[in-house]
Amino acid sequence: MAWLKKLMAGRYGIDQLSIALLITYVPLSLAAQVTRLKILDLFALALIAVCYLRIFSRNIAKRREENGKFLVRWYPIKNWISSKLYRLKDSKEHRYYKCPNCKQAVRVPKGKGAIRITCPKCKTGFLKST
Ligand SMILES: [Zn+2]
Incomplete structure (x- = not known):
């Protein structure tokens, strides 16, 4: 694991936006395989490329800012989903x-x-x- 620590030194790493990009990539890639749409495949590839570029980026301030903007939009959606799931469990x-x-x-x-x-x-x- 020392090699990984050495590789990631000074780099941004994984955050919520990177995880969201990875999670979005999986169904998009599967849909591209099923439909054989080249444009969908390229879009999925672009998502994963952006994800890796963010993870290995050295511009930590910019990545934090991007993640912050993402979280401002994501938390209301997450809270809405959580409340619906809680209501379903509590019904x-x-x-x-x-x-x-x-x-x-x-x-x-x-x-x-x-x-x-x-x-x-x-x-x-x-x-x-x-
Ligand atoms: Zn009232």
Whole structure:
């Protein structure tokens, strides 16, 4: 592993954007193989080339800036996916409603019959069956 340490000394290395490029490369490359579209194959190759150029780059400040811009766009998407997955996992025990006044999501336990829900944000009450 000493050779790897020596190789990567002063270089940027792997970050979230590089991982995203690698993850995007795999289905694109498979799609290019299945469809035999040369342009798709070239695009996938360009992605992997950019990924390796970033990993071995010595311009660390520029790569950090690029990764920061990527993360600003990626985190809202990641949080949205995480919340949907959590709701799916939680759907056996709870139901989710939106407040009719402020659209705040409200989580209530399932199997309690018709209940009056009070929005924690705007205190509006509404009736729902759980
Ligand atoms: Zn509300």
